[in-house]
Amino acid sequence: MVTGILFLLIALLCLAGIFREAKRRNIFGAVYAFIAFAVLGYFSIMTIIDVLNGGGVPVGS
Numbered sequence: 001m002v003t004g005i006l007f008l009l010i011a012l013l014c015l016a017g018i019f020r021e022a023k024r025r026n027i028f029g030a031v032y033a034f035i036a037f038a039v040l041g042y043f044s045i046m047t048i049i050d051v052l053n054g055g056g057v058p059v060g061s
Contacts, residue, residue: 004047
């Protein structure tokens with residue numbers, strides 16, 4: 001769960017980076033930030049959904 005939250009925070013920073021680099025007209029930086037946002041955002045949301053649905057490491061035997 002902690003990994004999902006950390007990646008979500010990083011994805012939000014990437015979202016801010018998309019707008020900053022688009023404002024500077026740095027297309028390469030904006031595309032790179034968008035790819036990072038898409039990958040980390042998807043991974044974090046799917047991780048959080050999985051943990052909330054009872055997935056993850058089983059406790060006990």
